[in-house]
Amino acid sequence: MTLLDAATPSAAALWPAPQALGPLDALVDVPGSKSLTNRYLVLAALADGPGRLRGALRSRDTRLMAQALGSLGVAVDDEGADWVVTPGSLTGATTIHCGLAGTVMRFLPAVAALADGPVRFDGDATALVRPMGPVLAALRQLGVRVDEHGEPGHLPFTVHGRGGLLGGQVDVDASGSSQFVSGLLLAAARFTQGLTVRHTGRTLPSLPHIEMTVAVLRAAGVEVDDSRPAIWHVSPGPVAARDVRVEPDLSNAAPFLCAALVAGGTVRVPGWPSSTTQPGGLLPGILERMGGTTSLDGDVLSVSGTGVVRGVDLDLHAAGELAPTIAALAVLAGSPTRLRGIAHLRGHETDRLAALANEITRVGGQAEQTADGLVITPRPLAAGTWRTYEDHRMATAGALVGLRVPGLEVEDVATTGKTLPDFVGMWTSMLAGGADTTSGTAPA
DSSP states (O other), X not given: OOGGGOOOOOGGGEEEOOXXXXXXXXXXXXXXXXXXXXXXXXXXXXXXXXXXXXXXXXXXXXXXXXXXXXXXXOEEEOSSSSEEEEOOOOOOSEEEEOTTOHHHHHHHHXXXXXXXSEEEEEOOGGGGGSOOHHHHHHHHHTTOEEXXXXXXXXXXXXXXXXXXXXXXXEEEOOSSOTHXXXXXXXXXXXXXXXXXXXXXXXXXXXXXXXXXXXXXXXXTTXXXXXXXXXXXXXXXXXXXXXXXXXXXXXXXXXXXXXXXXXXXXXXXXXXXXXXXXXXXXXXXXXXXXXXXXXXXXXXXXXXXXXXXXXXXXXXXXXXXXXXXXXXXXXXXXXXXXXXXXXXXXXXXXXXXXXXXXXXXXXXXXXXXXXXXXXXXXXXXXXXXXXXXXXXXXXXXXXXXXXXXXTTOEEETGGGGGGTOTTHHHHHHHHHHOSSEEOOOSOOO
């Protein structure tokens, strides 16, 4: 199915995106990072004892990860405020449902190779178009049997675990996603010889996500050598059980902080780290270029705006996950914007470049795809339906555009539950101004 084949949404699936009626004054408490939560879960499952995650994100993607690890014999207790992970012998003869979670489908095949039997991977219908070939090719280089049950290089497939893996060296083209590298590195300390991963592609998107993987490995006592460009060596050894606190998801903070530029006023996010491996850490600098002012007081990031947005020429190769939000902001700017370095977004939850171009055009804007990004030229916008393609970041982008476009309706806003439970409640509270906004349960 192409993006243009999407069915007309029913009226019940449409959310009237609220307009901003004046300058904002809000504190938005953003839940934990999905990227860090799922990395910590994988390492806790491979650790030498029970571990605890504090402030972990509870969303569809992280629950899918916890359920997948549970099916492999790992006990994940999420009944209390924290998640407690108790490792066990990895068992096969199971099926892992990945949903649309790239971290599940790309992080766990190498873990499944350590199980004592076959592990089948499947997912949502739209997940079947997401590229998996580099992961499967890497496992085969390491001697793992992989059976593919549909289109080669995609879900569904079965990894035949043998209870252990020798490891060694592997070449992988991670031009399509940094997750191809991270998924191998996370499990590599459990390989008998460790693992050397060499990236062979011409580009390497989202390098901060690989740096995040290296950082969490080192914090767990794993020796990682990343001194050579595009080559990583993980030494064999134990993974230390840890008690960790998960940082807020800085990319999920993006639509709220961008709202200050659109509506004027100030939005504050507590818990902002002074240093981070999250790509969202680049956001303050980006927003300053687009007309905002930022300040960090302790751990509270404040972003203020006047309602005037400037267009930019921006390379987002290191932070592609911010692109839908920045594209939505660019639609409301006073001058054109060019976003570069994000060709890999064509392989995300949907083809995000095509989706953004379609929806910006649908509401009267002008957006053109380039080889590696988008050119967005502001135009007068009109009411319409903003489609989301089962993509959480498309939904939050639509909400941002709706701040200034009366009558805009966002399709399937509940898809935000993938990484940001109760987005609608948080958004509504932010617009009310002056009220603390916190995460809650996923939208129905």
